[in-house]
Amino acid sequence: MAFEGLADRLQGTIKKITGKGKVSEQDVKEMTREVRLALLEADVNFKVVKQLIARIKERAVGQEVMESLTPGQQVIKVVKDELTNLMGGEQSKIAVADRPPTVIMMVGLQGAGKTTTTGKLANHLRKKHNRNPLLVACDVYRPAAIKQLETLGTQLDMPVFSLGIEANPVDIANQAIAKAKEDHNDYVIIDTAGRLHVDENLMEELQQIKTDVKPDEIFLVVDSMTGQDAVNVAESFNEQLDITGVVLTKLDGDTRGGAALSIKAVTDKPIKFAGMGEKLDQLEAFHPERMASRILGMGDVLSLIEKAQTNVDEKQAKELEEKMRTMSFTFDDFLEQMGQVRQMGPLDDLMAMIPGANKMKGLKNAQLDESQLTEVEAIIQSMTKKERQDPAIINGSRRKRIAKGSGTSVAAVNRLLKQFSEMKKMMKQMTNMQKGKKGKGGFKFPFM
Missing domain, CATH: 1.20.120.140 (SRP54, nucleotide-binding domain)
Structure with a gap:
């Protein structure tokens, strides 16, 4: 975390x-x-x-x-x-052009994750705001960068505008905007060239693009793992380009956090987004208050709710709630829920969002091991359909067969069966309590 x-x-x-x-x-x-x-x-x-x-x-x-x-x-x-x-006081949202397309210029050094972040941002705009972005490959010095952006476009099923490595980046940007207007793309995200360090040639080119296309936003992508170096890079880019915001990458890694806590104070420019993993859906809008709460162990319920709403089908959640209340919740349902929870991100990060989880007995120093979930999945998948529907029929010989089929032990199977039985009772109590507290139509967590 x-x-x-x-x-x-x-x-x-x-x-x-x-x-x-x-x-x-x-x-x-x-x-x-x-x-x-x-x-x-x-x-x-x-x-x-x-x-x-x-x-x-x-x-x-x-x-x-x-x-x-x-x-x-x-x-x-x-x-x-x-x-x-x-860290900025409140969330800073993306500016929107009076007339589409809104143009976002992505800048930063090589290795900060700029091209991947360009794809993540496009994905975020489509999923969260129902936008239709056009990605633009303006890094003509690295053929691999153009290829990478085109690959991301294919994965996301989004258009990528490129004129190859021979074209002038300013011309590419201008033609891309014309193409976006023609194809009714409401956002243009320009992936510009980077260097291993800040230099005069890089800044001149970026200033030319800025002067020509007049972007609505200039996002500086910085690697939060680099600590104070990230702050120094932010200062340099801000002096030359007057950036409008910062995107921190690798904030899920083994980072000390100094960059996130310093950049806004040093540059007076807000942190707009944070990369929380390698997957294309792991870019989050940066909320200073929520991050402060997480740092102080107060949790981050709003982000947890947003993750649940993004990854969980509400109809399925309501059906599941009814099953829990009537004690008809099965191992098949449990397996489905595990899959949805895992889509929400690493378990350690989810636990950090629950207020007081750091103080709960047994959880404070617990290492939440993803391999334990894999073991549980293997045990459940080794059961027959009838056994998953009615665990009461799982006798001694069935337990041995399930243990062998899942590559685990009879003790592990026994433990899961006991935990499942206890969990059903607890969930019935919780759903009854929730029913008394919540009105109709309110969203409920899939795991509550």
């Missing part, structure tokens, strides 16, 4: 102050010192850290906190508010 090290440090620090009935200036001083060290270790720009800590200190020893009935909670709210403000 992104920010894992920072999250652990900050959550440990604020936990000490949470339950205090009274908070002294000394308590605040000790907490802010720990927060400062955690942020510096996460590779957050030291000037940014200094300003952030000063704001937290000023608010945390103010009247609203010291005279509060729950001062510990108020201090945490202050930290969350300031982290949110540091």
